Amino acid sequence: MTSKRIYAACFGVHFFLLTAVCFAGIFSLIAEGATMLPSALDRCARKGELVAASVLGKEAAASNPARRGIATYLHAAGIQAGYTFFAPNIPSYHKLILELHYSDGRVEYDSPHVSGKAAALRLDSLLDRLSNPIYEPLREVVLKMLAFSVWREHPDVEKIRAIFGSVNPPDISDFDQGKREFFQPMFSFDFSLRKEENKSAPQ
């Protein structure tokens, strides 16, 4: 009976944490105004998200052992993210265009690529992440790495302009009328590969 109590307690703790993660995800979507719920609920949802985050120890200092312990457990069990895939709506997808400038004035276009389809899915997942404002501090360094991966195949390139943007697909009725998707640049960075200087030019 004692072992059953221990198992039951573990069950309770595990699903309590999972509930907090799931609620944090749902509240976050509502607070961002991404749902069709009235905007009056945004503030309540933000409070709810904070409560869920504090339950998960995210409001504590980064070095707090409880926070670290909970985070480690969540990652180990694969439950660190809520299950709000493809929800509430499907956003535009994102594209990275690399403008390769050669010393003789030639300009070519390329984009980061991988061999397999499974890895391509992961690359797209990375690009979609970069559009999220919380990844803003990482954008330049990640784009630089992606540009560098292409530069290794074109070592004579002098400068790479990385143009990141969203691709807006047409609605089904627009598609029927002949409209097609269009690329909308969000920001760009210039990487000078011969010299050590990098210029960034967010748009």
Next chain:
Amino acid sequence: MIRLRSASGGWKGLIEFLFPPETDRWLSVLRIGLGLQVVVYTLFLRSDWHYLFAGTGKGLVSRELGEAITSFDSPLIPKLGWLVALGGQAGISEETVLTVAWACLLCAGCFLLLGLFCRPTAIIAWFVHLCAAESGGLLAYGADNFMTTGLFYLMLSPLPDRYALDHRLVKIKPKDPQLLGFWRRVLQVHLCFVYFVGGLAKCLGNGWWNGSNLWRSLIRPPFNLISPDILVRFEYALPVLGISICLLEVGYVFFIWMKKTRFVWLVCILAMHIAIGLTMGMYLFALVMIVLNLAAFGVGSKVPFLRHYQRETTDYTDGTDKEMIHGS
């Protein structure tokens, strides 16, 4: 007095719910399914493995960057960098360590399929996959989380099952049916969380009610396996399918527990995942969800209209395989 009695009745009910006697057939499905999943995962990534997980300046995005982000959450989360550092101490290059990690994962998948050294293999598979998923955190997506969860439950479950080679090679004491039932319950409740939260979040977006989300998800690369010109022909089916997905996911938590609706709901959910795999190319995601569903609710699930033929047999899902329990 009444309160005490009702509390004790509630506790008893909870224990009965958490520890239903079970056979280990569901565990066989989970082990073989996840073994197949691990094998497919490693084979799909074989050509890009080094490119995805190499250090700064050698791969697509630096592995160290992904690991730094993970370490911000907690430095205790396993990552490939640990293995690379360990290999470095022994004079083994990063490339060799990555190759060994890939080979380890492939072997672990094959061993899980066969049921050889089940527990250590499940732990190795969980650990190496977790390392890869966390080191490539920026490149991860939903399938990685479900794989981690599946392997996490598998390594904690009472292995080996009766169909494992371990069981045939070594005389192993039969497992406690109630403990087997407990781990199946964990998986079942987990899936209810997954679908309820996923369905609720979808219900909150207007695009799932008018079909536009289905259109957008099917025409965006890399999921655009079906030509938009074909999709346009089924324009009127998209809202129906979108609403059906919302209802299927939200309704899962209720209808999967009812004996009369369980089989139909399970078939619909499996059909949805097969469709996701075939129409969007999300094979790994589809496979892991199918495996988890089959292990959680598929084994022992009865076909409603065949019930009268099965009256003499036992109910494996809620009851037990009596032959197995008496045998143990």
